[in-house]
Amino acid sequence: MVSKVTTVAFQGIEAVPVDVQVHVGPGMVAFNVVGLPDKAVGESRERVRAALSASGLALPAKRVTVNLAPADLPKEGSHYDLPIALGVMAAIGAIPAEFLHGYAVLGELGLDGTLAPVAGVLPAAMGASALGKGLICPAASGSEAAWADRDMDILAPRSLIQLANHFKGTQVLSRPVAKLHGNAGPLPDLAEVKGQETARRALEIAAAGGHNLLMTGPPGSGKSMLASRLPSILPPLTPRELLEVSMIASLAGELAEGKLTDRRPFRAPHHSASMAALVGGGLKARPGEVSLA
CATH class of the missing domain: 3.30.230.10 (Ribosomal Protein S5; domain 2)
Incomplete structure (x- = not known):
């Protein structure tokens, strides 16, 4: 059979x-x-x-x-x-x-x-x-x-x-319920930044217009600190964006307990990350940091 x-x-x-x-x-x-x-x-x-x-x-x-x-x-x-x-x-x-x-x-x-x-x-x-x-x-x-x-x-x-x-028919399984992940604590806030008026203005313009942003400067000048606070001034993900982002996170195995989050993703790869870690790939192709961001 x-x-x-x-x-x-x-x-x-x-x-x-x-x-x-x-x-x-x-x-x-x-x-x-x-x-x-x-x-x-x-x-x-x-x-x-x-x-x-x-x-x-x-x-x-x-x-x-x-x-x-x-x-x-x-x-x-x-x-x-x-x-x-x-x-x-x-x-x-x-x-x-x-x-x-x-x-x-x-x-x-x-x-x-x-x-x-x-x-x-x-x-x-x-x-x-x-x-x-x-x-x-x-x-x-x-x-x-x-x-x-x-x-x-x-x-x-x-x-x-x-x-x-x-x-x-001896046991009935109920349909699971869609859940959002409880966001753990507030995001790093842009209001906490003292000084850096030009950089803060650039972040606000990029967030408002949906523009790309390239930060250059010596170590310790505040690039990562400012970038980590960009999500705090971005709106939550729309339902369509939520599914698009979560599908990539699902393939990467990063959805804890099957719960989705409406926070916009922020990734901070180490400067020594390999090319495969950044763009994905490998024997079993997996999303890289670019896709997860």
């Missing part, structure tokens, strides 16, 4: 649909994952095996093949654990396969069957909404996903058992 579960792969901040196809059939006992998986995805078979065992299920003594389609698109990250586990459960009849057709799924599994938060839930939720699907994600990321669409069906279980019970 072949079961299918929808998940996503990330290209920048775009969520690309990926089909997790699971086949359980006769042959030598094995658990194979194909479709250009990276090391984290390849290791998911051990996490899935342990999580199913902890949930009271055992893999059948058959050949299990998982294909991540399209097969020529590289797959990276641990968020494929949950869709693979649900695909296996549907293939062996542990949950009805038709219940999964209306959802995109992502989440990392612990060996005890609990779900750990993953990066990129917000862009994944927006991608699922564009496909007309709901979203299944870990409970710790549910508040983040709720920002994508107020009418979207979102399930945010804490464990694999909790999700299985929801599908069986």
